[in-house]
Every structure is written in structure tokens, then in C-alpha cells.
Amino acid sequence: xxRKTLNIGLFGFGCVGYGLYxxxxxxxxxKANVKTICVKNKDxxxxxxxxxxxxxxxxxxxxxxxxxxxxLIDDADAAFEIVKEALQKKKAVVTANKKMIAExxxxxxxxxxxxxxxxxxxxxxxxxxxxxxxxxxxxxxxLLESFEGIVNGSTNYILTQTAVKNISYAEALKEAQEKxxxxxxxxxxxxxxxxxxxxxxxIAHAFGIVVKPWEIFNLxxxxxxxxxxxxxxxxxxxxKLVAQAFKNxxxxxxxxxxxxxxxxxxxxxxxxxxxxxxxxxxTFADTHFFLGKGxxxxxxxxxxxxxxxxxxxxxxxxxxxxxxxxELHLNQNVLLKVLLRHxxxxxxxxxxxxxxxxxxxxxxxxxxxxxxISLDNLKAISGKxxxxxxxxxxxxxxxxxxxxxxxxxxxxx
Ligand SMILES: NC(=O)c1ccc[n+]([C@@H]2O[C@H](COP(=O)([O-])OP(=O)(O)OC[C@H]3O[C@@H](n4cnc5c(N)ncnc54)[C@H](OP(=O)(O)O)[C@@H]3O)[C@@H](O)[C@H]2O)c1
Numbered sequence: 001x002x003r004k005t006l007n008i009g010l011f012g013f014g015c016v017g018y019g020l021y022x023x024x025x026x027x028x029x030x031k032a033n034v035k036t037i038c039v040k041n042k043d044x045x046x047x048x049x050x051x052x053x054x055x056x057x058x059x060x061x062x063x064x065x066x067x068x069x070x071x072l073i074d075d076a077d078a079a080f081e082i083v084k085e086a087l088q089k090k091k092a093v094v095t096a097n098k099k100m101i102a103e104x105x106x107x108x109x110x111x112x113x114x115x116x117x118x119x120x121x122x123x124x125x126x127x128x129x130x131x132x133x134x135x136x137x138x139x140x141x142x143l144l145e146s147f148e149g150i151v152n153g154s155t156n157y158i159l160t161q162t163a164v165k166n167i168s169y170a171e172a173l174k175e176a177q178e179k180x181x182x183x184x185x186x187x188x189x190x191x192x193x194x195x196x197x198x199x200x201x202x203i204a205h206a207f208g209i210v211v212k213p214w215e216i217f218n219l220x221x222x223x224x225x226x227x228x229x230x231x232x233x234x235x236x237x238x239x240k241l242v243a244q245a246f247k248n249x250x251x252x253x254x255x256x257x258x259x260x261x262x263x264x265x266x267x268x269x270x271x272x273x274x275x276x277x278x279x280x281x282x283t284f285a286d287t288h289f290f291l292g293k294g295x296x297x298x299x300x301x302x303x304x305x306x307x308x309x310x311x312x313x314x315x316x317x318x319x320x321x322x323x324x325x326x327e328l329h330l331n332q333n334v335l336l337k338v339l340l341r342h343x344x345x346x347x348x349x350x351x352x353x354x355x356x357x358x359x360x361x362x363x364x365x366x367x368x369x370x371x372x373i374s375l376d377n378l379k380a381i382s383g384k385x386x387x388x389x390x391x392x393x394x395x396x397x398x399x400x401x402x403x404x405x406x407x408x409x410x411x412x413x
Pocket of ligand 1: 011012013014015016017038039040041042044072073074075078096097098123124127294295296297300
């Protein structure tokens with residue numbers, strides 16, 4: 001099969017954009033060249049010749065010789081406008097912008113169908129890990145039961161530092177910002193929103209379910225205090241921000257992003273720093289584990305490069321599971337075994353929200369409850385801004401299991 005020659009219009013020349021340019025320079029076999037690069041700031045000094053650059057998106061979008069748009073900007077709203085226009089002009093698109101994809105998933109599906117052009121986005125979920133194409137292609141004939149993963153590099157770096165250096169969450173966040181791993185406004189990452197956008201994309205390819213961002217519950221790591229860190233240390237556990245989705249016997253899928261205690265038996269335990277890791281569980285193959293760098297110029301550019309390469313042989317996502325006969329639905333009616341840390345004065349408030357409580361602790365200023373709570377009740381207390389607490393998940397309670405039965409930490413991993 002002869003491969004197409006690609007003429008690329010690149011949007012963004014920051015961390016990933018410049019990384020991609022360098023990676024393309026070193027990939028001689030690929031018939032792809034960057035023709036024009038659109039950026040925003042006219043005063044910035046660029047690393048390559050000025051004649052590549054434009055500040056007008058139409059110089060790319062209206063250029064008939066450009067057949068591929070690679071979108072690597074840091075503004076999700078502007079990115080959607082660019083991607084929409086590119087698809088309407090029948091240009092194939094590669095992007096790594098998870099927020100943009102998650103917020104416009106249905107519209108992007110429609111645009112791909114209507115204009116019959118591919119949109120690829122492997123770099124959007126776990127940077128260097130080829131998880132989307134595996135969920136889309138490999139698990140087609142095997143029955144995928146669940147996946148769980150660490151999908152956000154900067155929160156994993158922060159949590160690793162708290163565990164390794166025995167420092168507070170605030171100190172670890174400051175260090176991550178100084179090293180450039182976390183934004184000056186880090187809430188997209190630390191609040192679990194970035195992981196939620198990635199989870200939304202992954203469940204579409206894993207189970208064929210398309211949901212809106214607000215339908216997925218996300219709790220971040222920004223309220224974690226020394227109490228939870230000390231608990232984890234004492235029990236030889238690590239706290240990781242985990243995105244997970246699992247299917248029940250009725251074909252219903254539950255999914256959420258919640259910080260989780262992970263023990264040494266779990267393969268997520270040693271996924272540290274900016275690494276990402278995903279465990280998939282299938283009916284016949286049992287489990288698989290994907291590990292790779294979850295952020296950074298070259299790891300992300302490598303996924304973008306793989307998408308560009310795939311376009312040279314006309315690859316597109318077929319969204320097979322969206323078209324499968326067995327239609328799956330979201331079921332967020334699940335029970336979770338958690339540790340909830342609260343202020344001392346709030347001790348009486350939380351107990352009514354729990355189905356059962358197996359342990360509680362109180363000191364001079366705070367305390368915690370370990371017990372079973374429904375996801376609905378967790379959402380309810382998280383929606384009350386006057387309540388200050390943090391929640392760490394042990395495990396979802398498997399359906400049909402009696403609440404009082406002890407749960408194994410590794411039950412789902
Ligand atoms: N960094 C990572 O490790 C990583 C990993 C996975 C996915 N991603 C995703 O990759 C994308 C790029 O991230 P990044 O880290 O490379 O960002 P970045 O370093 O902040 O660079 C952003 C680039 O976008 C350009 N830009 C912003 N608004 C624009 C507009 N309206 N039109 C044209 N250019 C515009 C900027 O132009 P100027 O140069 O003129 O300022 C800059 O070159 C984001 O969607 C991010 O979520 C990043």
C-alpha cells in the first residue's frame with residue numbers, strides 16, 4: 001500500500017509543538033513535512049526560521065496544499081474552532097487537547113462522520129501510552145470488564161513527592177510548580193478535571209458510552225492533609241489519583257476519578273513521578289498493564305507522531321463500540337469504601353451519609369471515618385462548600401457484597 005504524503009499545518013509551538021517539530025526532523029522515513037506554524041504571541045522569539053510562522057489561522061485553514069492540521073495549543077475554546085473549521089474543510093486533524101475533545105465529543109463525532117475526515121488524539125489521554133488505539137482495536141473481540149489508571153502526570157508527581165520525601169501536599173505542589181510540572185493555576189490537574197476529561201474519552205473507546213463531563217464525578221487531591229498521608233505511610237499504602245471504569249453483569253458502566261489508596265500488590269503502586277499507568281481487565285486475557293511517560297515534550301510528541309504516521313495509511317477511529325448491538329449505559333449508583341477526613345467540629349455531620357462505619361478517629365483538630373458511602377452521597381457532601389473534608393477511596397464495593405464483609409484492597413486490580 002503506498003503511503004500518503006502529508007503537508008502539515010501546525011497550531012502551537014510550545015512544549016509539545018516544538019517537541020513534535022524536533023521529533024519529525026529525526027523521523028526520516030515519514031512522508032510528512034511541516035509547511036506553516038500558527039502561534040499567538042508576535043513578540044516571542046522562536047527556535048526556528050521566522051518564515052514558518054503565521055499569526056492568522058486562515059493561512060493554514062485556507063491553504064489547499066495543507067492536508068493535515070495538528071492542533072497543539074493550550075486554549076480549549078480556540079482549539080475547538082480551529083479543529084471544527086479544519087474538519088469542515090476536509091483536512092485530517094491530530095490533537096492532544098483532552099479538555100476540547102471531552103467538552104465537544106458528540107459534535108466532533110458528527111463532524112468526522114459528515115465530512116468523512118479522521119480526527120486522531122492518542123496524545124490526549126496518557127501522552128506516550130497507546131491506550132486509545134488498544135481500547136479501540138485490540139479489545140474489540142475480548143470482553144473488557146474494567147480499566148483503572150493514573151492518567152495525570154503532574155498530580156502523580158506531587159503525590160510521589162509527598163510519599164518519597166515525607167513532605168506536605170502544599171510543599172510538593174510548590175516544588176512541582178517550580179519544576180514546571182504544574183501550572184501556576186493547577187486546579188485543572190489537582191481538582192481531577194484533567195483526569196475526568198481523559199476518562200470520558202477512554203470510556204467512549206472502551207465501552208462505547210459517550211457522556212458529558214458533568215456526568216462523571218471527580219474528586220481531586222487538593223484537600224489531602226497530613227492525616228491521610230500519615231495513615232497511608234503507617235499502612236504501607238500510597239495515595240494515587242485514579243480514574244476508573246467498570247462494567248457490571250447487567251452491562252452497566254460505572255466510572256469516576258477519586259484519590260485512592262494503592263497497596264504494594266497493585267501494579268499502580270510503582271507508577272511514580274510523571275509516569276502514567278493503566279490496568280485493563282478482560283474476561284479471557286485477565287489483566288494487562290500499560291506504563292509510560294504521561295507528560296513532557298517528547299513523550300507527547302511521540303503519540304502525535306504515531307497519529308500522523310497512521311494518517312499516511314488512512315487510519316481513522318471507527319468507534320466500533322458506539323455502534324455495537326449491546327448498548328451500554330452509565331450506572332453511577334455504586335457503593336464505595338472510603339476514608340473521609342473531616343474537621344473536629346464536623347464530626348457529627350458526616351455519619352448520616354454513610355451506609356456503615358468500620359473505624360473512626362478524632363484528635364484535637366481533625367478526625368476521619370472509614371466506611372461505606374454511596375457515590376450519590378459523596379457527590380452530595382462534595383457539593384456543600386461549607387464542608388471541608390478529603391476523601392480517599394479503598395475500593396468500590398462489588399455489587400451484591402454485604403457491606404460488613406471486609407474488602408481486599410487489591411480486589412479490582
Ligand atoms: N505538555 C504536556 O506534557 C502535554 C501532555 C499531553 C497533552 N498536552 C496538550 O497539548 C496541548 C499543548 O500543550 P503545551 O504544553 O505544548 O502548551 P504550551 O507549551 O503552553 O504551548 C501552547 C502554544 O499554543 C499557542 N497558542 C495559544 N493560543 C493560540 C491560538 N489561539 N492560536 C494559535 N496558537 C495559540 C502558543 O502560542 P505562543 O507560542 O505564541 O504563546 C504556544 O505556542 C494542550 O492541549 C495540552 O493539554 C500537553
